[in-house]
Amino acid sequence: MSKIVLSLERCKGCHLCVSVCPTKALTPSGELGEKGYETVRVDEEKCVQCGSCYRMCPDYVIEIL
Amino acid sequence: MKCSVPNGVNTSAHIGWCPGCGHGIIARLVAEAAQALGIEDRIIMVEDVACGEFAQNVLQFNSIGAAHGRPIITAAGAKRVRPDAIVIAHPGDGSAYSIGMESTIHCALRNENILALVVNNSVFGMTGGQMSPTSLPNMKTTSSPHGRDVTKNGNIFDAMKVLSQLDIAYLARGSVESPAQVIKTGKMIQKALEKQMNNEGFCLVEVLSPCPTNWNLTPQEALEFMKEQEKYFQLGEFVDKGGK
Numbered sequence: 001m002s003k004i005v006l007s008l009e010r011c012k013g014c015h016l017c018v019s020v021c022p023t024k025a026l027t028p029s030g031e032l033g034e035k036g037y038e039t040v041r042v043d044e045e046k047c048v049q050c051g052s053c054y055r056m057c058p059d060y061v062i063e064i065l
Numbered sequence: 066m067k068c069s070v071p072n073g074v075n076t077s078a079h080i081g082w083c084p085g086c087g088h089g090i091i092a093r094l095v096a097e098a099a100q101a102l103g104i105e106d107r108i109i110m111v112e113d114v115a116c117g118e119f120a121q122n123v124l125q126f127n128s129i130g131a132a133h134g135r136p137i138i139t140a141a142g143a144k145r146v147r148p149d150a151i152v153i154a155h156p157g158d159g160s161a162y163s164i165g166m167e168s169t170i171h172c173a174l175r176n177e178n179i180l181a182l183v184v185n186n187s188v189f190g191m192t193g194g195q196m197s198p199t200s201l202p203n204m205k206t207t208s209s210p211h212g213r214d215v216t217k218n219g220n221i222f223d224a225m226k227v228l229s230q231l232d233i234a235y236l237a238r239g240s241v242e243s244p245a246q247v248i249k250t251g252k253m254i255q256k257a258l259e260k261q262m263n264n265e266g267f268c269l270v271e272v273l274s275p276c277p278t279n280w281n282l283t284p285q286e287a288l289e290f291m292k293e294q295e296k297y298f299q300l301g302e303f304v305d306k307g308g309k
């Protein structure tokens with residue numbers, strides 16, 4: 001079974017991933033990450049592993065492994 | 066669906082682009098195409114003095130830092146002395162269509178066997194968002210604070226209209242405005258690299274890309290603005306010649 005993995009230390013809080021997620025599995029986390037931006041959190045139950053967030057993330061945070 | 070960051074991207078590097086900048090997505094597409102074709106060791110990226118050059122940190126390929134406006138002509142020189150290398154010039158719209166316009170046109174006229182990957186964010190990004198030849202009519206920039214007036218500042222430059230008249234191997238425009246467009250753009254880049262491997266000649270792929278910082282928009286608003294950009298800059302393949 002593949003799994004969505006977030007390397008949030010690289011996240012710059014652009015939330016492009018949130019905008020393109022078709023199932024609203026990704027949401028703003030309300031917490032600041034290492035870079036000082038608001039990161040994201042994923043609800044794995046809702047994630048259909050479509051890869052849209054991987055494609056749009058400019059900082060290589062998201063993978064489906 | 067498995068999606069892993071391609072080997073060519075060094076994820077522990079400092080990624081210098083602003084939040085929501087399209088440059089990072091486009092750099093990843095280059096690395097994905099290189100991995101799919103198994104040519105990572107042969108790539109030479111030719112960077113500009115502009116925002117695209119942060120790719121030198123991120124992409125683990127050989128690279129040259131050209132002067133501003135000169136990545137395309139420098140790439141042509143690199144390819145002539147290293148014909149086995151796969152050479153990718155990586156300028157912005159300001160570089161390729163303003164200060165470096167003559168390099169772009171003459172390299173196309175000579176059908177130099179390189180890929181010019183032009184990142185079109187409709188402004189001079191690195192220097193603070195001045196108007197570029199691809200700023201939209203009425204677009205407010207730091208050097209057109211009341212909006213671009215085409216009667217005074219000239220019409221916008223559409224590279225597809227001009228270069229499609231020339232005898233080149235491949236000409237296409239993609240966008241990173243949505244996941245679907247990102248996939249299409251990745252295919253364009255890969256196709257252009259295959260053409261270079263087959264010695265077919267000059268390939269130019271322009272990619273519409275958001276610059277939230279200089280558009281004075283949030284990353285989400287910048288994606289919306291890209292729909293305006295796409296009204297002026299048609300997406301698709303404009304030249305696609307068969308192999309020699």
Ligand SMILES: Cc1ncc(C[n+]2csc(CCOP(=O)(O)OP(=O)(O)O)c2C)c(N)n1
Nearest residue numbers: 114115116117133157158159160189190191
């Ligand atoms: C010969 C020369 N002229 C001007 C500059 C200043 N300069 C640096 S980047 C740039 C424009 C950048 O815009 P673009 O090429 O569209 O790339 P972007 O940063 O938007 O990706 C300019 C004018 C320079 N570095 N060298």
Ligand code: SF4
Nearest residue numbers: 011012014015017057
């Ligand atoms: S797209 Fe990437 S950098 Fe932007 S918020 Fe999502 S995970 Fe963070």
Ligand code: SF4
Nearest residue numbers: 021047048050051053
């Ligand atoms: S893989 Fe698709 S469904 Fe899962 S979080 Fe990313 S965009 Fe949402």
Ligand code: SF4
Nearest residue numbers: 082083086116190276
């Ligand atoms: S200024 Fe614009 S093009 Fe340059 S890194 Fe920032 S968002 Fe990207």
